[in-house]
Amino acid sequence: MAKPELMDYDKAIELFEPVLGFEVHVELNTRSKMFSDAPNPAHPDFHVAEANTQITPVDLGLPGSLPVVNEEAIKYSISLGLALGCSIAPSSRFARKNYFYPDLAKNYQISQFDEPIAFDGNVEVELADGRTFQIPIERAHMEEDAGKLTHVGGATGRIQGAEYSLVDYNRAGVPLVEIVTNIIYGAEGDAPELAKAYVSAIRDIVVSLGISEARMERGNLRCDANISLSPRGSGKLGTRTETKNVNSLRSVERAIRYEIQRQAAILAGGGTIIQETRHWHEDTGRTSAGRPKSDADDYRYFPEPDLLPVEPSTQLIEELRAALPEPPAVRHRRLKESWGFTDLEFQDVVNSGLLVEVEATVTAGASAQQARKWWTGEIARLANAAGEDAATLVSPQQVANLVALIDDGTLTDRLARQVLEGVIAGEGTPAEVVESRGLAVVSDDTALIAAIDDALASQPDVLAKIRDGKVQAAGAVIGAVMKAMRGQADAARVRELVLERANA
Amino acid sequence: MITTEQVAHLANLARIALTPAEIDKLTGELGTIVDSIAKVSEVAGPDVPATSHPIRLVNVSRPDVPGATLSTEEALAGAPEHDGARFKVSAILGEEQ
Amino acid sequence: MTFTRMTASELGEKLAAKEISSVEVTKAHLDRIEAVDGDIHAFLHVSASALSTAADVDSRRLAGEAMGPLAGVPIAIKDVLCTHDMPSTAGSRMLEGWTPPYDATVVRKLREAHLVPLGKTNMDEFAMGSSTEHSAFGPTHNPWDLERIPGGSGGGSAAAVAAFEAPLALGSDTGGSIRQPAAVTGSVGVKPTYGGVSRYGAIALASSLDQVGPVTRTVLDAALLHDVIGGHDPRDSTSLRDEWPVFADAARAGRDGRSLKGTRIGVVKELNGEGFQAGVRSRFAEALDIMSAAGAEIVEVSAPNFEYAIAAYYLILPAEASSNLAKFDSVRFGLRVNPAGGGTVEDVMAATREAGFGDEVKRRIILGTYALSAGYYDAYYGSAQKVRTLIQRDFDAAFEKVDVLVSPSAPTTAFKLGEKLDDPLAMYLNDITTIPANLAGVPGMGLPMGLAPEDGLPTGMQIMAPARADARLYSVGGALEALLEDSWGHTMISQAPALEPTEMFAARGGEV
């Protein structure tokens, strides 16, 4: 693949107005699937399973099998619609989207088409500098996920050049809500950041509703980003591309930025943009061309005859509305106050997309400042180095446990960083890593005194200086002791003991 | 008028490798059939609602409770080809939708 | 009387009284199948475990287990229904040898009521057809005349009961596939109210039209079987939650009363006109006279939109079928055909579907794909769904005036095998009488109405009732059946040819 021309980002924004649109798929964490009573692998109890073991005749599309809607998935979808500021349709229905693909057991996807369950909403997102932006939501509709393909042979796991493919239908029928935005104008140079902030906002919403695990790297939350460039002053919309496979918040931002630069270079060079899906490659930081979109895509939608209209009562809708968690803006104000954060500290947490994690860590017992410090500091640094989202590295509970070990004196910050590495490497809980790596602070004075006496004996000149009242000289001894203890000592206590022993 | 190109396109959408002779024959037959059924578009005005279910029910759903699943043997028993756990298919040309 | 000549209700009574055993009865039917099915070809598969199932029922009965009225009675099952212990092919090459890992709900109910499955019956491929000539495994022959069609798509089930190979059978009716075969084989068939019987495990043709129903030789037997298979099924979203009356009670009351006093019977003007065979019309007129003499009030009613029923049906059915049949793609089950020289999965799917589907199936898939495709949806599929509303309104208006509607079940007696094979449109017109009930979801029954004088072949009467009023079919049908038999002095099916055993084909005919 020849390296494509990219235009300088600022130059691109000067010449073109980016126009955005997003389709976000959310896997619901109901216990059973959308249309069958197979266990739902998007529920934490059923994550790990052998291929093709979480299926019924319905999920395999066996002849004669019929779908039945999961009532909990309907409720989750209504709650999500309400949280997105949508109207809930008094009557919505399912439709069949017909196309052949080996991961689609029936060769049609049960989705919603002309009558989605939720429509006309709005999501407020916050940029790093605190400005807010309104994202218009066109619709949110219910549908089912497809199975998983593994491509074998040829170029590493890619569809192109593979010899054959293997299909696992465990994921087939996992309940999805697809959230579709209207066309988004006015993002300007903030487009990449806005994209990230939008997906992050959706993630915050579904997490606060408790309706999805919302792990992007696991595909619980998937974003298709549509982007086109409109030449300034032309008043015309450009041709859009749809970038898929964007499986972290970070890559949402990078992919949009990349597409703006790529499209701008093509347009400025007199070329045309092809309407197509594009695939984001995390490793190279580029997108590559995928399936061309055309009007020949004829999905032959028609009302699903095996399912009936969904007509939620006003009472149900109002019950679900009453049970909604507070809106993000209100929540932000409340958290900032209760944590006693400065504007800067709070914005730092929001911008790093770690509000949910910090809150969960506080709930798990850590102080707000410690939770903030660890998530936006060391964990974010490690995540950045690994090219992953911080939330995927450790759980809030583990961070809270780590903080507790610092608070009770078992660990120093320095030791805690080593423990964190162990936890991320999968060596177990913080307590287990402390144990297995032997990282606890040495709190037994006997061992410290022995090391101090050794150090004092080998540096008689220093000993003399201390006895002369030159307390700063103790530093050399303290350093030697800390080294001997391989860092696992509390420096303040060592200092105390050095002075005590020297003057004994 | 239905053309052979249309029938060929429909056959592609329906994933049936019709032979040219079949396409020719079907083009003629479909023309006749469509002529005789096209009158449906003349009967009902815009005020007539469509009926997609003969007996209208609403809100039919089931509780969110997992039930029995197929065993691997049952799932794979009818498969033309599998690797003991997954269904095996030839290389895929197109991409997912 | 031999076991095979007895009705299911008679067999059930004698079995309950322990006068006879299920093993004897089952054996008699297996012997009959062996003797005549080489000529009839009603069965695609004969169960290897029928006798052991029968023995199990007998021993349970001897142990004092409480059982339903049809316990121990053998039954044939249309091959469109999934059976976990027998292949289920829907008459298609596509599913040759496929045994599903589950039972259709109606099959589960049969087993729970201790009926004895004899085997799977032949049908037009995926139930597309009116003659059973579109079966991938060869046609079924009409027991009244082996040169003629047994109707379709459920020709196998109808022929099985008409040829005394089984006292009972299950069918499925999307546009008449139970009632039209009943008409041309002299049997009784009922399409229940849509949602009255579960569709779970019935290989779908057109989901909004399909209904499973009984195929028998008497109205009472149909009612007894309907009582077994009916009722709510949580696995079928379109299944009704109604509490149903006991249909056998309605059938018995109709038969015993032999009276139609005060019953308003509507004759559908549009379903008895041109194109209907003379003998069909004369038998129909006689039946109306008999009902009138029994106190019924005969009223002519008009259903002006029925004229558009066939057109709407041949848009809705292919559209839904084109989608329902997309699952036959060679990935998870069924046939796989690899194109010469290999190819991508897309090529394999297309080659499989080319080789695995018969002409009629391909014709309807292409038609349905066309009806749903961008630019044509509103004119075709959308309009057809509106016509459906108009037809429902015609039914509603008619049922304001009458209790049941009647028409001949089929416009002609059985035609010759091959006669309409090359003229799909002529074949489609055969379902003119039965299609409206499917479009509206109302129940319909087909029952014998006498032999047409010109060819000596069976004709059928269709009775239709409002949605959920299936019991009316059984009370009116039971009365009409008794009145007609009184007038003839015998049952119509007793006039069917005896069928000589066919030595050449004696071995478990037509197993696939």
Ligand SMILES: [Mg+2]
């Ligand atoms: Mg999309």
Ligand SMILES: [Zn+2]
């Ligand atoms: Zn989607």
